[in-house]
Amino acid sequence: MPVFLDSQDPDFETAFAALLSAKREDSPDVDATVADIIADVRARGDAALLEYTAKFDRLELEAGGLAFSAQEVDELCARVSDEDRAALEHAAERIRAYHERQMPEDAQWTDAAGAMLGWRWGPVAAAGLYVPGGLASYPSSVLMNAIPAKVAGVPRLAITVPTPDGIANPLVLLAARISGVDEIYRVGGAQAIAALAYGTQTIRPVDKITGPGNAFVAAAKRRVFGRVGIDMIAGPSEILVIADADNDPDFIALDLLSQAEHDESAQSILITTDRAFGQAVAKAVDGHLKVLERRAIAGASWRDFGAVITVPDLDVAAALSDRVAPEHLELCVADPDALSAKITHAGAIFLGQWTPEAIGDYVGGPNHVLPTARSARFSSGLSVLDFLKRTTLARMTPEALRAIGPAAETLARAESLEAHGLSVTARLRKTNG
Amino acid sequence: MPVFLDSQDPDFETAFAALLSAKREDSPDVDATVADIIADVRARGDAALLEYTAKFDRLELEAGGLAFSAQEVDELCARVSDEDRAALEHAAERIRAYHERQMPEDAQWTDAAGAMLGWRWGPVAAAGLYVPGGLASYPSSVLMNAIPAKVAGVPRLAITVPTPDGIANPLVLLAARISGVDEIYRVGGAQAIAALAYGTQTIRPVDKITGPGNAFVAAAKRRVFGRVGIDMIAGPSEILVIADADNDPDFIALDLLSQAEHDESAQSILITTDRAFGQAVAKAVDGHLKVLERRAIAGASWRDFGAVITVPDLDVAAALSDRVAPEHLELCVADPDALSAKITHAGAIFLGQWTPEAIGDYVGGPNHVLPTARSARFSSGLSVLDFLKRTTLARMTPEALRAIGPAAETLARAESLEAHGLSVTARLRKTNG
Numbered sequence: 001m002p003v004f005l006d007s008q009d010p011d012f013e014t015a016f017a018a019l020l021s022a023k024r025e026d027s028p029d030v031d032a033t034v035a036d037i038i039a040d041v042r043a044r045g046d047a048a049l050l051e052y053t054a055k056f057d058r059l060e061l062e063a064g065g066l067a068f069s070a071q072e073v074d075e076l077c078a079r080v081s082d083e084d085r086a087a088l089e090h091a092a093e094r095i096r097a098y099h100e101r102q103m104p105e106d107a108q109w110t111d112a113a114g115a116m117l118g119w120r121w122g123p124v125a126a127a128g129l130y131v132p133g134g135l136a137s138y139p140s141s142v143l144m145n146a147i148p149a150k151v152a153g154v155p156r157l158a159i160t161v162p163t164p165d166g167i168a169n170p171l172v173l174l175a176a177r178i179s180g181v182d183e184i185y186r187v188g189g190a191q192a193i194a195a196l197a198y199g200t201q202t203i204r205p206v207d208k209i210t211g212p213g214n215a216f217v218a219a220a221k222r223r224v225f226g227r228v229g230i231d232m233i234a235g236p237s238e239i240l241v242i243a244d245a246d247n248d249p250d251f252i253a254l255d256l257l258s259q260a261e262h263d264e265s266a267q268s269i270l271i272t273t274d275r276a277f278g279q280a281v282a283k284a285v286d287g288h289l290k291v292l293e294r295r296a297i298a299g300a301s302w303r304d305f306g307a308v309i310t311v312p313d314l315d316v317a318a319a320l321s322d323r324v325a326p327e328h329l330e331l332c333v334a335d336p337d338a339l340s341a342k343i344t345h346a347g348a349i350f351l352g353q354w355t356p357e358a359i360g361d362y363v364g365g366p367n368h369v370l371p372t373a374r375s376a377r378f379s380s381g382l383s384v385l386d387f388l389k390r391t392t393l394a395r396m397t398p399e400a401l402r403a404i405g406p407a408a409e410t411l412a413r414a415e416s417l418e419a420h421g422l423s424v425t426a427r428l429r430k431t432n433g
Numbered sequence: 434m435p436v437f438l439d440s441q442d443p444d445f446e447t448a449f450a451a452l453l454s455a456k457r458e459d460s461p462d463v464d465a466t467v468a469d470i471i472a473d474v475r476a477r478g479d480a481a482l483l484e485y486t487a488k489f490d491r492l493e494l495e496a497g498g499l500a501f502s503a504q505e506v507d508e509l510c511a512r513v514s515d516e517d518r519a520a521l522e523h524a525a526e527r528i529r530a531y532h533e534r535q536m537p538e539d540a541q542w543t544d545a546a547g548a549m550l551g552w553r554w555g556p557v558a559a560a561g562l563y564v565p566g567g568l569a570s571y572p573s574s575v576l577m578n579a580i581p582a583k584v585a586g587v588p589r590l591a592i593t594v595p596t597p598d599g600i601a602n603p604l605v606l607l608a609a610r611i612s613g614v615d616e617i618y619r620v621g622g623a624q625a626i627a628a629l630a631y632g633t634q635t636i637r638p639v640d641k642i643t644g645p646g647n648a649f650v651a652a653a654k655r656r657v658f659g660r661v662g663i664d665m666i667a668g669p670s671e672i673l674v675i676a677d678a679d680n681d682p683d684f685i686a687l688d689l690l691s692q693a694e695h696d697e698s699a700q701s702i703l704i705t706t707d708r709a710f711g712q713a714v715a716k717a718v719d720g721h722l723k724v725l726e727r728r729a730i731a732g733a734s735w736r737d738f739g740a741v742i743t744v745p746d747l748d749v750a751a752a753l754s755d756r757v758a759p760e761h762l763e764l765c766v767a768d769p770d771a772l773s774a775k776i777t778h779a780g781a782i783f784l785g786q787w788t789p790e791a792i793g794d795y796v797g798g799p800n801h802v803l804p805t806a807r808s809a810r811f812s813s814g815l816s817v818l819d820f821l822k823r824t825t826l827a828r829m830t831p832e833a834l835r836a837i838g839p840a841a842e843t844l845a846r847a848e849s850l851e852a853h854g855l856s857v858t859a860r861l862r863k864t865n866g
């Protein structure tokens with residue numbers, strides 16, 4: 001049973017705070033193990049990768065077999081049905097179109113002092129994308145990570161994906177090919193992250209690593225941060241639905257379950273202005289939980305972390321939602337735009353009853369890699385910006401230096417940084433005489 | 434003596450690689466101490482802050498004295514000379530004008546399928562800025578961190594600054610006031626970061642923490658990352674100058690020294706197409722090192738990490754510079770724009786001989802918080818984007834769902850996520866009748 005709360009109950013604040021602070025994930029402490037693996041890959045390169053792959057993935061390779069050959073990719077891609085291929089291509093096209101609009105512009109101008117100022121953006125030279133193996137090997141995640149990198153103009157994009165017992169997911173390979181990925185390696189875990197960050201004989205190092213992974217992968221990404229850039233460390237998925245009574249309870253129930261089925265630690269919350277509607281949704285959830293394929297996972301998530309909250313009006317709903325700062329927020333109300341304007345913190349907003357969150361997972365266009373665990377308060381979903389960096393530009397003329405140099409001299413003196421000041425003074429002396 | 438290298442010498446590659454990999458900073462391992470301090474501040478709040486402030490800053494306060502009052506700020510600001518005040522205001526105005534141009538735009542459009550898509554940006558609700566005390570207490574850093582936050586629209590901006598023995602830097606307080614900072618607290622170290630991240634009775638928690646600090650502050654920022662957003666962990670400063678023979682050696686010497694005087698671990702590198710010019714610059718550096726106030730620091734940096742590299746042409750210079758990926762890059766050549774176009778990785782580029790790097794530290798306009806330690810390969814200087822986050826938006830109509838929903842159903846089935854698919858199927862069934 002999820003918790004049923006009413007924002008007007010006297011003990012609501014305590015119960016809501018408990019919901020917010022519920023520890024939803026037991027992260028095993030694998031940091032020492034991961035440090036050893038990284039050190040080993042740095043020291044021994046491919047030899048270490050091959051040993052770990054034999055040990056963890058039960059797959060004996062030679063160094064030449066670490067990379068998928070073009071022929072191997074061809075063969076795997078050929079196994080994908082026409083329907084699946086068409087769906088992947090449709091999704092890729094929409095994701096690409098959305099992310100192309102995100103490309104930021106360069107700028108350059110001359111100000112009143114005569115100084116030329118500006119900036120320019122450029123892609124990282126190489127990016128690595130981690131793709132989990134086994135059950136959580138999602139082709140949609142390949143599209144969502146690889147397409148922004150390629151739209152940003154990253155010239156070299158490598159994927160690492162473990163292939164336990166040698167089994168590769170053809171859809172993952174096809175998604176990589178459709179996205180324009182340049183290299184694919186059959187290696188996973190912390191050893192894959194180490195190889196991407198430091199390089200081996202076969203795998204050249206990259207500058208940025210993105211993509212989801214288990215506790216070992218997450219710990220390895222934290223460790224190599226600084227050596228390379230990383231994306232966020234994602235936690236379990238969340239959805240918050242704000243719905244009035246004028247909705248089909250079954251739609252909302254399925255939306256809540258589509259997060260719950262991801263992970264026993266996922267969280268699904270319904271906030272509604274109508275208590276009876278909330279109960280109808282909970283009943284519909286229970287019905288689906290009798291038959292859903294992933295009912296064990298979804299049921300545990302809904303039981304342990306699910307919540308149905310009744311509120312007197314949508315202003316209260318918006319305020320509570322901001323305290324959750326949900327990864328996914330559905331607004332199933334008569335005027336979703338008006339309610340959206342009241343929301344400050346959310347990774348992605350899905351407006352109206354015809355926009356199930358699952359559309360955003362696959363084919364909507366926006367990225368499905370979104371901030372979890374309340375981090376939408378300060379961070380954003382994956383975008384082309386994650387694969388770009390900005391260089392600022394400045395060019396003074398003698399006139400511009402005369403106009404603004406004296407302030408720099410004054411501040412350098414105030415900060416006791418003499419050479420800073422002298423580097424301006426020496427030039428001003430020359431321009432003046 | 435810095436190292437003198439020639440890119441055409443047979444052993445150049447070895448020497449250059451050694452220069453790149455030189456370990457320039459001994460970070461003491463303070464992680465366990467920092468973990469204890471954070472836990473203590475979380476548990477005891479203000480009481481812990483007061484104890485640490487008494488211990489580390491030799492300053493006995495009561496909780497009411499943690500915050501500077503408006504009157505205290507007034508009194509300190511009144512001590513600043515008119516010249517210093519005018520310079521700070523001039524710098525603030527230029528920094529504000531530059532960062533206002535960085536504000537990204539919201540977007541919203543309807544695509545061919547009838548789906549409304551877009552995103553919107555919003556500021557974090559509260560940001561905290563760490564300002565070091567003592568020698569490295571730079572008012573320019575206050576401007577460079579606080580102004581982008583206020584331009585981004587952050588409604589609540591708090592500063593923490595230690596005041597050892599109760600001594601505050603009036604310029605720091607004035608810079609905070611000019612920048613529009615809302616709250617100023619006299620607390621430093623890991624305890625300040627803990628207070629900003631978790632809150633105490635006096636200091637409400639923030640969502641994002643930026644600003645430089647010592648090893649304790651850096652370790653604390655790493656630890657609270659995830660609970661709040663943080664900026665990059667900055668390493669020692671770097672400058673790389675590419676200069677032809679048509680320059681005043683004294684200008685270039687002072688530019689190299691203006692990084693070297695920051696820190697014994699700073700690094701200054703000159704790449705020149707003219708060996709004799711390189712030697713003239715080194716001679717000018719030696720001259721200044723006899724008299725410069727901070728000659729002990731600058732001399733150690735130049736001796737241990739400085740380098741003068743001769744190259745046959747500017748293409749080689751650009752390629753070597755990209756391998757360094759310098760924080761600051763000066764292009765003192767006849768056509769700096771042409772050379773700039775060949776550069777891929779740099780935090781900030783200063784074009785032409787009239788643009789000393791010190792201009793960028795104070796009054797140029799671009800931010801002086803820039804990526805160090807080769808991280809310009811994958812990251813950018815501080816900007817308004819660091820204080821904003823993006824929410825993606827999507828709204829389907831029944832028609833749009835009919836156009837793109839089937840692809841989502843197919844991919845959900847391919848990923849064995851049944852509820853995802855059903856959430857689309859249930860709606861399609863209803864729209865179809």
